[in-house]
Amino acid sequence: MYKATILMGVTGMQLFLKLTVKLLRLNNYFVALLTLLLVFISSLVAFLLEPETFGTLFNAIWWVMTTVATVGYGDYFPKTVPGKVLAMLLYVFGIGLLSLLIGKIFDSIAELQRRRESGKLKYQGQNHIIVINWSKKAQLAIEDLLDSDPAVEIIIIDNSEKHPFDQTRVHFVSGDPTSSDVLEQASIHTARSAIIFADPRIDDSSLIDGKSMLIASSIEQAAPAVHTTVEIVLEKHIRNFRHVQVNDFILSHDAVSRLAVRSALKEGNVDIFMQLLSRKYGEDVFEVEVDPAWTTYGDAFQALLRQGATLIADRTDMTINRRLEAPIPTAARLFVISNDETITKIRSERRL
Structure with a gap:
């Protein structure tokens, strides 16, 4: 029993x-x-x-x-x-x-x-910025982006297996950035822009730029409307990107060496450049819409100066301050040096 x-x-x-x-x-x-x-x-x-x-x-x-x-x-x-x-x-x-x-x-x-954390989730948002290849430079860029725009969402694409920058507005996609599936997981079609950094895990400069070119080609094929910025190690490789739709190139070591030369030749120059490069302090470069009332560059220069902004360029043309009597072309894109408060005031008045 x-x-x-x-x-x-x-x-x-x-x-x-x-x-x-x-x-x-x-x-x-x-x-x-x-x-x-x-x-x-x-x-x-x-x-x-x-x-x-x-x-x-x-x-x-x-x-x-x-x-x-x-x-x-x-x-x-x-x-x-x-x-x-x-x-x-x-x-x-x-x-x-x-x-x-x-x-x-x-x-x-x-x-x-x-x-x-392992980068397996698909990002569902839009108007985000994609940062490709994790490095110290990528980290600094992300920190600057977060400080510049309190609403920006950032996607990191990298081959690492763990989220390298665990922050609420920073998302992670693990995988090969040349893969269409990985780009789709990062919602490349709805992205605002993409920044391709040189891969620090590769030693050969030609291979680094070659990988960057493959990534840029993949982005162009998947979403040609996305603004693309590529970091290039060797300047001679820029011509190899001409068949790829890349909006901007940044030479990896060029900026540092040029800043060092400016510092050696004239004390204080570097501080000015650092202000323009950083969004954390000092003045910055902004784009402003052309006012229909402006006929010449002189009209734009005087109007903006009265509001606290200095006109410096039309697209890449920085000679316009010596041609103030020249008419403003239809496709002009005007850039000024100012601060956030002033540019916000200018833009808000333009909407009224």
């Missing part, structure tokens, strides 16, 4: 473990549906068994929810044997099922976070 009791206990435990394993393997939506059905059916049965105790179906639902979530508040409780049996079943199965649902919800949140 004693052995039979032990055998029955072991068998019962095995059945319970098998049932638990099967429940854990159930789909999250199915577990949620099963929990809702349990709550509704139990509430309906409780109300039908003891209508005088609960009064309304809502009160029965309240009792079931408090029973499976805690141990009840004592404001409602069954008084008949069938009602008490139902309560006992809810203690065993209801609490277990609700705990399973809560556990699966937390597992889903944890899995989502793991996928985000």
Whole structure:
């Protein structure tokens, strides 16, 4: 008799473990549906068994929810044997099922976070900036972008396996940036622009620029309208990019060496350039719309100067201050040196 009791206990435990394993393997939506059905059916049965105790179906639902979530508040409780049996079943199965649902919800949140950190999630936004190839320069660029625009969203595409810059507005896509699937995962079609940095893990300069050219070609094929900026290690390779639609090139070591020369020749020059390069302090370069009232560059220069901005260029032409009487062409793009407050005021007045 004693052995039979032990055998029955072991068998019962095995059945319970098998049932638990099967429940854990159930789909999250199915577990949620099963929990809702349990709550509704139990509430309906409780109300039908003891209508005088609960009064309304809502009160029965309240009792079931408090029973499976805690141990009840004592404001409602069954008084008949069938009602008490139902309560006992809810203690065993209801609490277990609700705990399973809560556990699966937390597992889903944890899995989502793991996928985000490993770069496996697809970005669903738009008007974002894509930064390709992680490096110290990429990190500094991202920090500058975040400081410049409080609403900007940034996507990092890199072959690394973990998010290199875990910040709320910075997302990560792991994979080969020349792959169309990876670019699609980063929503390249809805991006504002893409910045391709030289890969620091490659030693050969020609191979670095070759990889950058492949990435630029992939972006052009996938989304030709996206503004693309490429960091080039060797200046002679720029002509190899002419068949690819690249909007801007940045020579990797050129800016540093030129700033060093300026510093050696004339003290204080570097501070001016650093102000224009950084959005964290000092003045910056902004583009302003052409006012229809401006006929010549002189009109634009005087009007902007009165507002606190200095006109410096039309596109790449920085000689316009010596040609103030020249008419402003239809396709002009005027650039000024100013600060955020002044340029915001100018743009807001232009909208009125």
